[in-house]
Amino acid sequence: MKYNKALLSFLYYFSIIAFVFALAMTIYVVSFETFSKSSQVGNFQSSNHHSVGYNFPITIQTSIPDSVITNLSNDSQNSYRNYKDQQNLQPISADKKDLKNKITNEITVWPKLEENFYQITKELKNSFTITYTANNLSSKGYARLNSNIFWIKFLLALRTYLAIVVLVILLIMIQIFKKLRIDLNFSKSLAIKTRVIGFIILGYQFINTSLILIISKYFTVIRVDSLLNNVFFDRGLYINITPRLDFNLSIFILGLSIIIIGFLFNQGEVLKQENDLTI
């Protein structure tokens, strides 16, 4: 019981801190959106703004045909080499960093590169070699999209600011933990609030996915190809940027589970009442 109280107190204060932080961030972003005409004021800037666009989930695919790229971190050259080209061991320019810069010039992208295929060989204690069999790399990230069509822009903004539901969830959590700290028992309000959290999570997933599907109709594929002497080079490096359905199955299952837990709390409340009314 003592440990339960300590845990509940921790969760209560943690929820308050998270709520205050989320509220501050929301006020910051909404203030920029409302009062500023650009996404930057002095040293402060906002990544989502009507002047520059809103983050949209994408997948970036890069293809480097017939290449094995080795990053020798312990090597002073520290370069990427195309081992197929044995005669001319010039570092190829399309390394990860350049690739990122190239994309950044086209549209603003923050790729979190997650190489699909790689092997790590530990050679020394503090140094290791990463070998990429880099024929096809895929990464998940966000592209900043903007549109001059009002309703697409509105949908993009709506998708971004839909995350405000986190504030509502945190507020409900604060109320739940506050009540449980005083009386660790089943109650009608606990059951209702738990179910509300579950439905908010499911609703968020549903609306978010629907918005992405609608926007994806107007933002299909961005492809960047290589040119060799100003001629399209079909065996060169290319980048495909496609919309990503940002549907998180684990969060969806979490939402469903929370709803079930809410119903269980309701049943617990009925049993508690029966117990209380047993003389």
Add this chain to the structure above:
Amino acid sequence: MSIVVNLNTVLAERNLKSKELAEMIGITEANLSILKSGKAKAIRFSTLEAICKALDCQPADILAYEKE
């Protein structure tokens, strides 16, 4: 509820007050009131035994079944 609690009648017959009975059987007056008003969902055998002992009666004197 088709089970009726006749505790008021038995108490009146024995000239006892609810407060006195509650003290005798060791439950709160609020719980006894719930029992008397028929709001109780169940009654423990131990409580029934204590009531019968205090009032010198049978369970059937306190509880009765009425067709709805």
